[in-house]
Amino acid sequence: MAKLTILLADNDPDFLATRKEFLELEGYTVTPAQTTVEAGRVLDEGKVGLAVLDVRLVDDDDERDMSGLTLAKTETYRTIPKIILTSYPSYGAVRTALEPVLEGLPPAVDFVSKKEGPQALLVAIRRVLKFDSRRYKNALDMLTEGLQKDYDEARHQAGLTFGTSLGMTIAGTVVVVVSVVLIMMGNVASGILSVVVGIALEMLAYPFFRRSGITNARVDKYHNELLRLRQLEALLAEDEENVALESKEKYLSQLHEMVIQAFEQ
Amino acid sequence: METVFLLITHREKSAWSQFLNEALALLGSLKVVLEEEVSVELLQADYNVVIVDAGAVAEVGSFVSRMRAQRPVLRIVVVSLSPTWQEARAVLRAGAMDYLSRSFTKRELASAIDEVCKIPLGFPGN
Numbered sequence: 001m002a003k004l005t006i007l008l009a010d011n012d013p014d015f016l017a018t019r020k021e022f023l024e025l026e027g028y029t030v031t032p033a034q035t036t037v038e039a040g041r042v043l044d045e046g047k048v049g050l051a052v053l054d055v056r057l058v059d060d061d062d063e064r065d066m067s068g069l070t071l072a073k074t075e076t077y078r079t080i081p082k083i084i085l086t087s088y089p090s091y092g093a094v095r096t097a098l099e100p101v102l103e104g105l106p107p108a109v110d111f112v113s114k115k116e117g118p119q120a121l122l123v124a125i126r127r128v129l130k131f132d133s134r135r136y137k138n139a140l141d142m143l144t145e146g147l148q149k150d151y152d153e154a155r156h157q158a159g160l161t162f163g164t165s166l167g168m169t170i171a172g173t174v175v176v177v178v179s180v181v182l183i184m185m186g187n188v189a190s191g192i193l194s195v196v197v198g199i200a201l202e203m204l205a206y207p208f209f210r211r212s213g214i215t216n217a218r219v220d221k222y223h224n225e226l227l228r229l230r231q232l233e234a235l236l237a238e239d240e241e242n243v244a245l246e247s248k249e250k251y252l253s254q255l256h257e258m259v260i261q262a263f264e265q
Numbered sequence: 266m267e268t269v270f271l272l273i274t275h276r277e278k279s280a281w282s283q284f285l286n287e288a289l290a291l292l293g294s295l296k297v298v299l300e301e302e303v304s305v306e307l308l309q310a311d312y313n314v315v316i317v318d319a320g321a322v323a324e325v326g327s328f329v330s331r332m333r334a335q336r337p338v339l340r341i342v343v344v345s346l347s348p349t350w351q352e353a354r355a356v357l358r359a360g361a362m363d364y365l366s367r368s369f370t371k372r373e374l375a376s377a378i379d380e381v382c383k384i385p386l387g388f389p390g391n
Binding site for chain 2: 089090091093094095098099100101106110111113
C-alpha cells in the first residue's frame with residue numbers, strides 16, 4: 001500500500017521539524033512548508049492526500065492572521081482533505097474551518113489545537129481517513145458529477161471557439177490570396193477590397209483565438225480538479241481496504257484466542 | 266411549502282425560545298420541543314432545520330450524533346449560551362451544520378440559519 005503523503009504547513013521551523021519527524025515515524029510521508037506560497041505550490045502539484053495547515057502562517061502574534069484558513073478555503077484545493085492546526089483555538093475559527101459551505105465541502109475536515117499534543121494530530125489524521133469514506137461519499141459524488149458537467153461544457157466551448165477562429169483564419173487567408181490574384185490580373189480595386197475583407201476576417205478571428213486559449217485553460221483546470229477527485233476517491237477506497245484488513249486482523253486474533261482457549265481446556 | 270424550524274430546549278416557553286421565534290419569523294415558523302420528545306417528533310414531521318439548545322442536553326456532541334443516526338439527512342444547528350471551541354468542534358464533527366452563540370443578534374441568527382437552509386441536502390453534515 002502506498003504511504004499517504006501529508007502536507008504540513010507551519011511557519012515555526014522547530015515545530016515543523018518535530019511534527020514532521022513524529023508523523024514520519026508513524027509511517028506517513030511528510031512534505032513540509034513554511035509559508036502560504038510554499039504550501040500552495042505543494043498543493044498545486046496535487047501529490048498530497050491530506051494537508052495539515054497552521055492558522056497563522058504569516059505572523060504568530062497577529063490575531064488577524066488567518067492565512068492558513070484562507071488557504072484551506074481556496075476553491076482550487078477544495079477536494080484535498082485538510083486539518084486545521086493552531087495554538088490559538090477559538091470557536092469562530094472552528095466554525096470557519098468546519099461548517100459546510102454552500103457549494104462544496106467544508107474548508108477543513110478537522111481542527112486540532114497544538115496544545116493537545118502530537119497524538120491528537122495523529123488521531124485526527126486517522127479519523128479523517130476513516131470517516132471521509134462514509135461521510136464524504138455523497139459530496140464527492142455530487143462534486144464529481146458537477147465537475148464532469150463543467151469539464152464537458154468547457155471542452156465543447158473550447159472546440160467551438162477554436163473551430164470558429166480556425167475557420168475565420170482560413171477564410172481570411174483565402175480572401176487575401178484571392179485579392180493578390182485579382183491585383184495581379186489587373187483588377188486593383190477589387191483586389192484592395194478583398195485585402196481589406198481578408199484582414200478584417202483575420203482581425204475578427206483574433207478574439208476567438210484568444211477566447212479559445214481561455215476556454216482551454218478552463219478545460220485544464222477542470223481536468224486537474226477531476227484528477228484530484230479521482231485521487232481522493234482512490235485514497236478513500238484504499239482506506240476501505242484498510243478497514244477490511246483491520247476486520248480481518250480482528251477475526252484472526254479472535255481465532256487465535258479461541259485456539260489458545262481450546263488448548264487450555 | 267412553509268419553512269418549519271424545530272427548537273430543542275429545556276422549557277417550551279422561555280425568553281430564549283421567544284427571542285428565536287421573533288428572529289426567525291420572516292423565514293418560517295418555529296416549533297419548540299423538549300429533549301425527550303425529539304425522537305417521536307422527528308418521525309412525525311419534516312423540519313428544514315433542527316436547532317439544538319446546547320444547554321438543554323447533557324452531551325451535545327453525542328446528542329447530535331444520535332439525531333444524525335436517526336435521521337441521516339437533516340440540517341442541525343447548535344446554539345450555545347457559552348460557546349467553546351471544543352464544543353464547536355464536537356458538534357461540527359458529529360454532523361451539525363453550524364454552531365452559533367446565543368449572544369448573536371436576531372439578525373445574525375436569522376442570517377446564519379438562512380445560510381444553513383440554502384445548503385443542499387446530501388452535502389457533508391446533512
